Amino acid sequence: MKTTATWLTASSSGAIAILQIRGECNLALKALGIAGPLRPGIPCRRDLGGIDEGIVSLLDQDTLIVMPHGGIRVRQLLQETMEQAGINLSEPDTVDPRSLHPEAGDRYEALMLETLTRAASPLAIDLLVQQPERWRSRHSGFTPDPGRTRRLNRLITPPLVVITGAPNVGKSTLMNRLVGRTVSIEADLEGTTRDYTRGLVDLGGVVVDLVDTPGRRVSSDHVEQEAILISDELLEQAECIIELMAPATRPASRQVTASLAVMNKSDLDGTEQLARQQGCGCCISAATGDGIEELVLLVRNELVTDDDLECGDPWLFDPALESAGRSETDR
Ligand SMILES: Nc1nc2c(ncn2[C@@H]2O[C@H](COP(=O)(O)OP(=O)(O)OP(=O)(O)O)[C@@H](O)[C@H]2O)c(=O)[nH]1
Ligand SMILES: [Mg+2]
Known part of the structure; x- marks a missing residue:
């Protein structure tokens, strides 16, 4: 298994950032100067190679989570340290959502969780949480409405x-x-x-x-x-x-x-x-x-309609994410 690192949090500055390492976790631990065995599932606070202090957590043999402060410089330095250790950075779009979210019960849940990490709008949250169940119980022959998909995706990437x-x-x-x-x-x-x-x-x-x-x-x-x-x-x-x-x-x-x-x-x-x-x-x-409240409502309805929000159909996730990490035969 090739060792890769993926930022699970957005590339902008935030309170904390989350870096997931998959594969040979010892490579990353060594590069960060973290000694001693980590007990799987027990998060601990450690110095991260002199770059920052943060939380590290070994989820299983192959998955390590590193959570530094989310400043841009800290992220850059951590990234450089990983690259020097031979760990390649992967874009979340190219990684199977199930490996980004090992806690997910199934693929729908993993896709939902990954979409949630990218969602810009508060209105996306409740709707996304309902999606795994909607996908599992959709009727046979269901085809998503492309217009609704396009409008709902405005809740993920700001229009x-x-x-x-x-x-x-x-x-x-x-x-x-x-x-x-x-x-x-x-x-x-x-x-x-x-x-x-x-x-x-x-x-x-x-x-x-x-x-x-x-x-x-x-x-x-x-x-x-x-x-x-x-x-x-x-x-x-x-x-x-x-x-x-x-x-x-x-x-x-x-x-x-x-x-x-x-x-x-x-x-x-x-x-x-x-x-x-x-x-x-x-x-x-x-x-x-x-009249500003009325204007805000008109703009919101122009972008995402009440029908889009109230409709009980499943919402098609980003197709790039949907196919990430899947071989042709899986699809
Ligand atoms: N009475 C009144 N004046 C307003 C209102 N909104 C803006 N103004 C005034 O209209 C003038 C122009 O406002 P701006 O917001 O600079 O207009 P703009 O369209 O951005 O102008 P440009 O950038 O030059 O194209 C200013 O003197 C504002 O104070 C309003 O609701 N009522
Ligand atoms: Mg102006």
Whole structure:
């Protein structure tokens, strides 16, 4: 058996990281300077080769778990130490989920646990926990709905949501309102946002990759034009486009196909009427917070519907994960 190491936790920084070693565990223990026999199933705190202090646990003869603090540098150094000891790093996608999760009762449970480690959204958790039972008891001939699969997978990888619109309509004010702090500069001046800002935000249980873009206008400013070009690419990749409008602003220099048209500045007279005329899905005030809850619900429903969440059918796991570690004959 080839000895491999796999990070079971996401590659971003976290409180702790979990590294699983499969194969010749003594190689890893030696590289980390951990002496003495470890008793299987009994976790203990050890110095990890001078890199960090962490928990090590031998699950069985072939499986060792090392849990350092989750900082990026600690992960890098541990990884280098493993590589120097001849232990190759494997991507979780290429490893059979059953070997990543020996505690799982069957393959469905292993797939569910591995998907859970990657899930970004709180709404994924209860749903994932129900999946092994749903797969086991599915009726013969069941075929997953590809649309539902695509939408539910947005609970695992944050979908791209772009706020766009004419200059000065309040895009950055909305971005800051949704993020809950100032990440974008707001000002009563066209062209305030010259570059796009981005952040992960929980919108009604779905974590999204939210982007605030510069107002769509013709500009002689080289930096702003570059940012508008990048925004155009993001608009093409977006899974939800919020077109923000507001009274008394100049129209955008070009049209885009939006998922949701939203009128801002509802605190100003006549805005509600304008929203109806323009066929907006909702009317908000990014400045006061009015209507934001309704907007969050609309965006969430655009990405993952109530039907998707309530349907009792099993949810197809990531096909790459589903086939990882399986030979053609197993499938
Ligand atoms: N009355 C009112 N003013 C708002 C509201 N939202 C934003 N504003 C104001 O509108 C102006 C423009 O806001 P921004 O958020 O900078 O607008 P933007 O769309 O990001 O502008 P650019 O980045 O220049 O395209 C600022 O003076 C904000 O305070 C709102 O809900 N009501
Ligand atoms: Mg702006």
